[in-house]
Amino acid sequence: MRESLVIFRRELKSYFLSPIAYVVGVLFLIVQMGFAGFFCLIDRAQARMDGFFTLLPFVLVLFLPGLTMRLWAEERKVGTLELLMTFPVRIGALVVGKFLAVMAFLAVVLLFTLVLPMMLTVYGSLDWSPVIGGYLASLLMAGAFVAVGMVWSSVTRDQIVAMLLALVSLALLLGIGVTWFLDLIGITRGLPDLVDWLGMPRTIGIAALDVCAAISPYRYFESVARGVIDTRDLVYYACFCGFFLWLNALVLHGRRQKG
Amino acid sequence: MIEVDQLEKSYGFARALKGISFRVQRGEVIGFLGPNGAGKSTTMKILTGYLLPTAGRASVAGFDVVERSLEVRRNIGYLPESTPLYAEMRVDDYLRFCAEIRGVPRQKRNVAIARAVELCALQRVVGKNIVELSKGYRQRVGLAQAIVHEPAVLILDEPTSGLDPNQIIEVRKLIERLGKEHTVILSTHYLQEVERACSRVIIISQGLIVADDTRDRLIAQLPAGAVIATIRGPEPAIVAQLGELMPGRVASVLERHDGAVTVRIEAGDGRAPVEEGVAHLMVKNGWGLVAIGREPRTLEDAFRRLTLQASQEAMHA
Structure with missing residues (x-):
């Protein structure tokens, strides 16, 4: 734990010294606040943050890979990973330290978006409980995304490759949980049809869709964002993050075998 | 202090180490020589707990490098080849980070950092960003990082590669000084380094140890000079x-x-x-x-003779 804190501090500091992190942070704020602000303020009749939180998962998918790509890939490229892994620290502690550092940086970026609910309180009376739920849901979701992005960063020394792999996999993870998206591209009907055509009962296709939706963080995001904290959602996020952080440690441990 | 027994390491089909054994006593300074690709770095990476061996055993300070990796890592200071550093950090911040992560207790940290800075003559650059430093200074920061927690064993992979002659002399002097307090294994291409600083020389070629002796005795085995x-x-x-x-x-x-x-x-x-x-x-x-x-006979002659012999044998085998 102590070691994780040391790693956390160094990593967070290097985020604040890194131009990429600033660019990503600022672009994220411009896109998120631009669109969400537009939606929220145009809908002036109600002081609500729905637009903001509906948009956020998609913007996170777009920008989080830019934050996670450097975490291991850069260390591998420069060679500091070798030194890092000869410090008397368990690999798990390294992973947790880095994970917390990205989350802290992201939390700082999200703090800037608080401008929006504050403005809304000026326009009308804002119900803060879904807002707080929304932010909590966003952090949980971001944690899941970061855990996935970190795994990709650990499998390559090329940051761009890590970013692209993270981007594609996060888009997929999110996409399989977004019903209107699946409706739009025809999967909702198409998959059962395909299963039927293959001569198997349609229910298998429908079950597959259900499994996808259960895996995707999106549904859990929606549920927490409504302001209802369900233990099942928290357990889901804990398992999801835990699995990918564990996978991350496994990949790094594998490097000791291969060299 | 270090015991290596029939150590083997394969990368896929390539056998980097084919079963090497040696021992290092407390306080020895060992020069680890060999052509590029001989297995020097691989051996060092195994001793530092970074790489896992394919077969054989190795222990540092009495701890097995595989089973007690954390204890091994607590007892070593390591300078990897090409001296990787966090370029965006300041020298003092970086050394503090290394001291913290190495578990130097809070109340001893300042003293430990000051000692490393003084030993490596970094006083003039402690407040600078690492990215601004010359190669010689970077090398010394790398060394300072390796000694800040006063490890029992120092493992230095080519500590003088890429430096100019003046810097090489400085770093060599530093290693001589460090050799008085630590057990040191250093790998190098510069044989003069070994002539001066090392009490014993291990020459490795094609993944095998071809010589393990003092410098003088290695030279004595050579044919008489012209x-x-x-x-x-x-x-x-x-x-x-x-x-x-x-x-x-x-x-x-x-x-x-x-x-x-x-x-x-x-x-x-x-x-x-x-x-x-x-x-x-x-x-x-x-x-x-x-x-x-x-004509004087040098360690260079011994090195060439032993490593060429080994590569010829490997070609015939």
Whole structure:
């Protein structure tokens, strides 16, 4: 734990010294606040943050890979990973330290978006409980995304490759949980049809869709964002993050075998 | 302090280490020599707990590198090849980070950092960003990082590669000083480094240890050096008569100067009394002997001989 804190501090500091992190942070704020602000303020009749939180998962998918790509890939490229892994620290502690550092940086970026609910309180009376739920849901979701992005960063020394792999996999993870998206591209009907055509009962296709939706963080995001904290959602996020952080440690441990 | 027993490491089908064994006592400074790709870095990476061996055992400070990796890592300081550093950090911040992560207790941290800074002569750059430093300073930051927690064992992978001659001398002096307090293994291409600082030399080639001895004894195993004689007299006669005396071994003329010639005579098996023969010719012909001596044998010669031998054997095998 102590070691994780040391790693956390160094990593967070290097985020604040890194131009990429600033660019990503600022672009994220411009896109998120631009669109969400537009939606929220145009809908002036109600002081609500729905637009903001509906948009956020998609913007996170777009920008989080830019934050996670450097975490291991850069260390591998420069060679500091070798030194890092000869410090008397368990690999798990390294992973947790880095994970917390990205989350802290992201939390700082999200703090800037608080401008929006504050403005809304000026326009009308804002119900803060879904807002707080929304932010909590966003952090949980971001944690899941970061855990996935970190795994990709650990499998390559090329940051761009890590970013692209993270981007594609996060888009997929999110996409399989977004019903209107699946409706739009025809999967909702198409998959059962395909299963039927293959001569198997349609229910298998429908079950597959259900499994996808259960895996995707999106549904859990929606549920927490409504302001209802369900233990099942928290357990889901804990398992999801835990699995990918564990996978991350496994990949790094594998490097000791291969060299 | 370090025990390595039949250590093997394969990368896929490539066998980087084919079963090496050696021991290092407390306080020794070991020069780890070998051509590129011989297995030096692989050995060091296993000793630091970074890489896992394919077979065999190794222990540092009494701890097995596989089973007690954390304890091993607590007892070593490591400078990897090419000195990786966090370029965006300040020197003092970086050393503090290393001290913290190495578990130097809070109240001792400042003292430990000050000691490392002083030993590595980093006083002038402690407040600078690492990215601004010259290669020599970076190397010293890398060394400071390796000693900040006062480890029992120092493992330095090519600590002087890429430095200019002045910087090499500085780093070499530093290593000599560190050798007084730590057990050191250093790998290098610069043999002078070993001549000065190391108490023992391990030469590795093609994944096998080809020599493990003190510098002097390695050199003593070499064939005798060639005789260099400067003789005043007629050059054709000198060359002809020396050639008669020691057929096949004589006598390239190295230099002509003031009516004297300098010739080089191979020592052959080392038992032939070359000097005596030369003196005999002097007396017989009335020539003047200006100077006579043996070519010095160096660790470089031993290194070339042993590593070439090993690569030839590997080719035949």
